[in-house]
Amino acid sequence: DAKTTQPTSMDCAEGRAANLPCNHSTISGNEYVYWYRQIHSQGPQYIIHGLKNNETNEMASLIITEDRKSSTLILPHATLRDTAVYYCIVRATNNAGNMLTFGGGTRLMVKP
Amino acid sequence: DGGITQSPKYLFRKEGQNVTLSCEQNLNHDAMYWYRQDPGQGLRLIYYSQIVNDFQKGDIAEGYSVSREKKESFPLTVTSAQKNPTAFYLCASTVQGANGELFFGEGSRLTVL
Numbered sequence: 253d254a255k256t257t258q259p260t261s262m263d264c265a266e267g268r269a270a271n272l273p274c275n276h277s278t279i280s281g282n283e284y285v286y287w288y289r290q291i292h293s294q295g296p297q298y299i300i301h302g303l304k305n306n307e308t309n310e311m312a313s314l315i316i317t318e319d320r321k322s323s324t325l326i327l328p329h330a331t332l333r334d335t336a337v338y339y340c341i342v343r344a345t346n347n348a349g350n351m352l353t354f355g356g357g358t359r360l361m362v363k364p
Numbered sequence: 365d366g367g368i369t370q371s372p373k374y375l376f377r378k379e380g381q382n383v384t385l386s387c388e389q390n391l392n393h394d395a396m397y398w399y400r401q402d403p404g405q406g407l408r409l410i411y412y413s414q415i416v417n418d419f420q421k422g423d424i425a426e427g428y429s430v431s432r433e434k435k436e437s438f439p440l441t442v443t444s445a446q447k448n449p450t451a452f453y454l455c456a457s458t459v460q461g462a463n464g465e466l467f468f469g470e471g472s473r474l475t476v477l
Binding site for chain 1: 368391399404405406407409444454456465466467468469470471475
């Protein structure tokens with residue numbers, strides 16, 4: 253599975269959009285982009301995933317560039333409860349073990 | 365409610381003792397996983413199991429053992445051979461063949477004194 257690069261940390265003002273970038277320049281055509289987040293001392297929580305098209309759900313939006321080498325997770329109106337570590341992961345669709353490799357992630361701090 | 369239950373949440377043990385962490389899920393998921401997380405780090409895969417009575421080593425299996433006798437249960441034993449067992453342990457599960465949405469438990473924090 254391709255590796256990802258994320259900023260170590262980011263700040264965001266409460267109520268503003270949080271845009272979390274992820275670089276996955278070596279991504280293959282059959283690899284999805286996944287986002288999870290982990291609030292301190294809890295298990296990670298699935299947010300969203302996509303292959304080529306932009307995706308939106310009740311939690312966030314995922315914007316994937318046309319060349320698929322990078323993506324951005326958007327939390328449209330960040331709240332204090334969105335303070336967490338956000339992990340960007342790529343995984344092949346033929347990954348029989350269904351394994352996800354978690355890197356260091358981005359520590360998002362939402363400030364009042 | 366369906367979910368994954370890990371126990372205990374906190375565990376203290378003396379060096380040299382084996383410890384078993386419990387992971388139970390009632391989601392009818394086929395695949396289950398154990399991850400280890402050290403402070404400020406990402407998750408590293410210890411073991412995973414795709415079906416009952418079968419499991420594979422992950423990236424850091426040395427010093428750990430697992431069993432999968434029932435679909436809903438995947439206990440992890442941290443043996444005395446594990447050099448640095450103090451860590452946060454996370455169990456996860458997913459439907460086999462699903463596009464990677466893992467459901468995680470709340471974790472077990474092991475401290476070896």
